[in-house]
Structures are given as structure tokens and as C-alpha cells.
Amino acid sequence: MNETLLRNWWLLAVRGAIAIVFGVLALAWPAVTLLTLAVLFAAFALLGGAVWIFGAIKYRGEDRHWWMLLLLGLVSLAVGVLATFNPAITLLTLILLMGANAVVSGVLDIVIAIRVRKFIRGEWLLLLSGVVSIVFGLIVLLFPLGAGAVLLAAMVGVYAIVTGVLMLVLAVRVRTWSRINAGRSSPAAGTV
Template sequence: MDPALEFMSRNWWVLLVRGLIAIAFGITAFVWPALTLAVLVLIFGAFILFDGIVGAIDALRNRDQMENWWLWLLEGVLGIVVGAFTLLMPGITALFLLGLVAAWSILGGILRIIAAIQLRKTIDGEWVLIASGLLSVVFGVAIIALPHAGLVSIAWIIGFWAVAFGILFVLLAFRLRKAGQ
């Protein structure tokens, strides 16, 4: 078995956890769309930070088994930086925060697309990783295009993105689990 596929299939549960947390976060955004900006900032910052930590630890822990580990590490570090900045400075303006979230989403999506392209010869179903990357890019562009939308609209956009992103990661996790069996 290819080392990258072996690594990913052995650690399929990490993507499952990330996906389930994203789905839970997305549902939260739908259930409480009128949350104050400060609370939404803290929840989203915590989500980005956690996702980045899990991704970075997983990449570092398994760097010997994957030749493209640095892509996963880069995405994780990006999440850690943006998440920590968001949590440490919750009083920043909504427009600046949305710009950070948009940049994180676009860059993270591009990194996932690159990783999927590099894995396409060793894994079936790389389209799920590409789809999650494209979804993140579209989400980031939508935030940039709609900076003055109301908080409820932004919460719903974030909720939709998080649920869709989470579903795609859950699908990818189960495909990887099946590939490892």
C-alpha cells in the first residue's frame, strides 16, 4: 500500500472528528444566528484553532510516513495562527475578522486542492478532498463579496459552509477507513 494512503487510512478518525466538529459548529450557527458578534467570533476562533492544532499535530506525528506532510502542517499552522489571533483579539472589527476568515478559508482550500491533486494517483475518491477545498474557496470569496451582509446572513453562510465541509470530511474519513481495510 502507498505510504500516503496507509497513513491517511490509519488516521481516518482524525478527519471524522474534524468533520463532526465542523457539522456541530455549523448547526450551532443555524440554531443561534442572532448571536452577538463577540460570541460568534469566539466560537469560530475556537473552531479554527482546534482544527489547526489537530491538523498540525497529525501532520508532525506522521511526517515520516507522508511525503506531502508539509501541506497538512501548513494548513494546520494557518488555522492555529488565525484561530489564536481571533481568540486573543475578539474586539477587532467584523470586517477585519471576516477578511481573516476569508483568507484562511481560501488558502486552506487551495492547500487541500493541491494535496488532493498530489494524492490522486494513490487514492480513490480524491474528489471529496477537492470538493472540500473548492467549497472553502467559494466560502472565502462569498465572505469577501458580501462584507456588509447582516450578522444573521454571515452566520448562515458560515453554518452552511461548516456543515458541508464537515459532511465532506466525514465522507472522506469513511472512504479512507474502507481503503485501509
């Protein structure tokens, strides 16, 4: 996994950019209907999941921990498909799906950050993104009916922008670090 992220910093950048665009759209339309929010969330989950799945499959032969990226992608993709094919889903169910997705994504981000900590600098950004995801997910899961659609859109927008910015900053740091260390021998892909 470490070699995959080091050589393909753009996976982090694309995920971050998708999150920021989703967050801005959610904030720009605070009075979105449930259907629009479901479509935005489905697109966010589908695109984010596709990015991780692509990276995992592309480097599965070179990285023995490729399955972690695949798992993150599959979880996001499954949630996105569910939201896509059931747009009339109730607000409570949509909120719970968003919360569960954020918690699972956060846990997997933390696991990935811990696994790459010896090979890249700035892994704390991925760790922080995971913590933000877990906190957001827990708030949504613990208080699902306390927020109306407008507040939910604002919460989701802020969450997506914060995690997106963290991913972009991490992508830049990984890109810089991998360029600096390109001439040095890199650790074996399976050592983490």
C-alpha cells in the same frame, strides 16, 4: 502524506465533526453577537488546526509531504489565535479573516486531494470541500459588508456543515479503502 491519511482516516473524520458542530452552533444561534461568533470561529479554527498539526507531526518521519498538513494546521491555528486574543475585532476584520481562512484551507485541500488521487478513492470529496471553501471565502471577501451578523452566521454555518459532511464521507471512504487494501503492499509514503 498519502500514508498518513490512509492510516489515520480519523483525522479527516475529526475535522469533519468539528466543522459540523461549529456549523450547527452557528445556525442554532442566528442572532449571535460578534463576540460569540468570534469565539465560535476561533474554536473552529483552533481545533481544526490542532488536528492537522497533530497528524503532520506524528507522521513527519514517515511522510515526506507532512509539511502540507502542518501548513494547513498552522494557518488555521494562527487565524484561531488571532480571533481568540482579539475578541473585540471589528466585524469587517472578522469577516475578512474567515474569508481568507476559507480560501487558504480550500486551496490546501485541493492540493492534498490531487496528491492522494492515485492512492485513495473518493479524493473528489476533499477536492469538492476545497472548492466549496474557496467559493465561500471569495464570496465573503468580495462582499464583506453585504451581510449582517445573522446572515454571516448562516453562511458560516452552512459552509461548515457542507465541508464537515464532505470530510466525514471522505473519512469513511478512506477507512474502507485502507481496510480493503491492508493486505496488499502499499506504495511508499514519499512517492506522491
